[in-house]
Amino acid sequence: MDTWKEITARDPEHSHNYAKRWENIAASGQDIYGEARLLDALAERDSLIVDAGCGTGRLSHYLAAAGHRVIGVDIDPVLLEVAANTAEDTCTWVEGDLASVEIPTSEADFVISAGQVLTFIAKEDREAVLANLYACLRPGGFLVAGFGAGRGFEFPEFFGIAQKVGFERYQEFSSWQCAPFEPDSDFLVAMMRKPA
Template sequence: MDVANERTPSAWEERIAADPTHSTWYVERFRKLAAQGEDIVGEARLIDAMLGRGSRVLDAGCGPGRIGGYLHTAGHTVVGVDVDPVLVEAAIIDHPGPTWLVGDLAELDLATDFDAIVCAGNVMTFLAPSTRTAVLSGFANHLAPTGRAVIGFGANRGYDFPDFLTDAESAGLTPDLLLSTWDLRPFTDEADFLVAILSRAH
């Protein structure tokens, strides 16, 4: 029995299957924004502000490396994981230094723990719903005792905020702070975006 073939594809994988050029478009989009001087690392600045120099960071769903690349330049030890090999190849080319890996976040098994895990870019909403709790449990298992996971995604993308927070709790993660933007605006019931800062339940 081929268990790998039984895995439910993520929304990202379904998008790539429907349009094989999407990954390349995504890479070029962020390269163009960076070349135009746009701010594409706001998430990374929040993470950097939470950490001492030389911290261990997991960029979960790293895409083409914009967040992990910035954090590496800021002096942190970064591992980035993404299911899309095209995006990981772009990360290796554009942001040398971190360890970039092709992998499924639902099967995360790294031989280290992290002071911070960042999961940005609506990654949580691209996961197969059946794997969400496994991904969050993997985050909890890879956090250092005082580490924190920071997860951000938008509303109306198929993963309601209350459901996410319930899943996080069941995975062993406790909310420390909820924000509505990466620039630290407080979360409200009307917010259309959530940035959750979570720690391991003790």
């Protein structure tokens, strides 16, 4: 699986096309907020949420409108520009690589990583990314990460790295609608907890 850096280096128009794709999906009436609705249901009002790999801000905007404080982090300046110019809200936008960017909090209640973000990270950076996400959470905070099988980041490897950096397994689903996770599931939504 190619990393986001490799994809955008090979195709300079990729980010613009990606942003347009989400715009078209939303315009067609399809639901693009399922991940955000799940997180909103889990979170207390006014929770501090980090949207890791926020892209065009589709989840960040929804969560901010629902009454949360949101920090959107993404490596792609084109997508962040779209995010910052899409709606008026209270989101904070941070550009940088999730493996090394300084996320401006250590007190987040939740980190959400949706849209296959973790599968676009170089294998050698996976531990650094998960450690960085762990560091921005308060004790007792949660990482909620979703991605599909067959994309180069196998589920047991994810759990192994997450536990190595300090996360505890809390709950797994096979969809953002909380379908049960089975050994042969082809999608994972993992809730990982930073010990209190």
